[in-house]
Amino acid sequence: MDITTKFSDKVKHLEASAIREIFKLLAKPGIISFAGGAPDPELFPKKEFAELAKEILEKDGNTALQYGITEGYAPLRTWVKNRLVSQGVLKDTDDVIIGSGGQQGIDLATKSLINPGEGIVCEEPSFIGGLNCFRSYNAELYGVPVLDDGIDTEALEETLKAHKNIKVLYTISTFQNPSGITISLEKRKKILELAEKYDFLIYEDNPYGELRFEGEEIPTLKSMDKAGRVIYFGSFSKILAPGMRLGFVSAPAPLLERMIICKQTEDVHTNVLSQMIAYEFVTRYSIDDHIKKLRAAYGKKCRLMMDAMDKYFPAEVKHTCPEGGLFLFCTLPVGFDSKELMKKALERNVAFVPGTSCMIDDKATYNTFRMNYSTASEEDIEKGIKALGEVIYEFLGK
């Protein structure tokens, strides 16, 4: 029997995440990869986690290993909520649930909100995991360019005028993946105005917000949201460890309730041991001190990468200058295909993510690429950018 004849309309058209496919190539020994989006594993609090895991399993293994609550491990849920309230992101009346990574929040919200053919506006470039999630629910995707101060709000309004089926705007408001760009305060206000005017919801995906190493904090869209239009996604992946698969969502209560029902049918609840480890870590140790360490390390690596690019890349290759997060975004001169560059780079044992993986029309050709500076060692950043510079010089025929 040919199983492919049985596929649902939701998955017929889906393709594997190009980024995750690239990851498979990276098993090649000796490769320096700027392709991932992974935190620096040297900064994982491994020793603390090892002690905590042992203690939790010995003292409260019956809780850690038994079925848990769909909404999340109650102490962790409360801790997350209180932290977001103290940061001004949430009001005291808001609620939070824990998910299996930030990704699950996006999935549950989309399942709960989007009918096939309904529209989601995405920043272009954007996060492949978001785009593919929306595709898996047969959403219609509309791209709006990202400028230096965030999404082009004029183009956004044009898009909203042109398409009456738009239900959601998806934005990674701070240190965007892949561009590293942060939406300015004025634009945030404008976006909320447009949401009222055109009656849409906002997914504010903020996994990197805590990783600011330069500049001033800007209030989240969620903190300025008076109408209950913003669904806020956060994550422990970048501030603790992604392998734990811990994220959180805040949304209007009736939506959270639907999302919980969907989570029951999706994975029943989130891994309990990891929730307990995270909770014990954030309460026994200073999460702010830990984040301070991350900020310093990533700030240093980011500057190192930008300095190396300025030294080894042709002047025509531009890059963004992020104030936080894990990524910067490069642009080749017009007409050069970063996918082709990727092939040449892989031959020289350097990898990045071609812009095409971050675009709605992923069949077209783009002259952009994403560079991650968090995973590679400082030494490899220098070495890898030098090698990539040589590849680019050749590629541009210089």
Place this chain on the structure above:
Amino acid sequence: MDITTKFSDKVKHLEASAIREIFKLLAKPGIISFAGGAPDPELFPKKEFAELAKEILEKDGNTALQYGITEGYAPLRTWVKNRLVSQGVLKDTDDVIIGSGGQQGIDLATKSLINPGEGIVCEEPSFIGGLNCFRSYNAELYGVPVLDDGIDTEALEETLKAHKNIKVLYTISTFQNPSGITISLEKRKKILELAEKYDFLIYEDNPYGELRFEGEEIPTLKSMDKAGRVIYFGSFSKILAPGMRLGFVSAPAPLLERMIICKQTEDVHTNVLSQMIAYEFVTRYSIDDHIKKLRAAYGKKCRLMMDAMDKYFPAEVKHTCPEGGLFLFCTLPVGFDSKELMKKALERNVAFVPGTSCMIDDKATYNTFRMNYSTASEEDIEKGIKALGEVIYEFLGK
């Protein structure tokens, strides 16, 4: 803004799992609950897990805490596959992926296969988590009664004749939840014949199969499947610990590939630390010895519960006699509503799951209820059944 006006058609009609809502009532101190489906926490290998977790985080924390592979931690995946091959469930050419619990496999398969309005035949009674998952994709559900030797295959054929939209049969083939009943070998053959004749797929959900404490093994549907129609779901929840959220699926390769893409958009990958703990446990210790212990304990508890029922319940109340698994199913005389009985029982600090939670039409009235014997202590089984017997005598007006 009223968020409920924005809900998708998928979730508008969904209701929270009544079972999980019941769980919230059970926080009441002193309650004896036969409502859950949880393994006995005293049998969790806590000490071993504590040592393993510590060792893994200390020695290989970079792997345990970093992003992992969507398909699952490779050594665990291989181990699961080899075990299923050695049990005769899979062929050597079959493949397996790890999911966040058995539930996620059911969700990913359904997302990949079911369009709104397509039909899924379910055993009645069946597992609420399965039913709700299908509902969340707007499947049309058709119920077929479970007889003493499994699903009524004549009624199944009538259903298949009457409804041309049926794409999947969902069966918990062995020690069914909630009935405890196992499908006979002849019926398994018949089901596979019908699948060919009426061109449908089979979800064989087998989380309890390893927990046989009496009678002879019966080959899985998957092991007899020549046409590639069976999608097989397994779980570590009942043989190790549910809080880890570890399950597995085997399906035809093109379907597995779609499911992996869906998993990327759902939770990226399964918790790595738990996969590593499970792998180290099953390779360093004897999983078969561990399962032997579980079988003995659950067999003893099941007999204890049946004996207590025979002693304390009115003779008109019937129960199934499972040869394994975690549940048995009781039937009150015709006309008595087990939901009403549940209210009375809760007043007396005893809980179970009313049959209505296991039925497609969950608004109707049923005289059945599910009893779990794995979670409560032996002492509580005796005490709880005695109390429940008194409630039933009163309820039946005797």
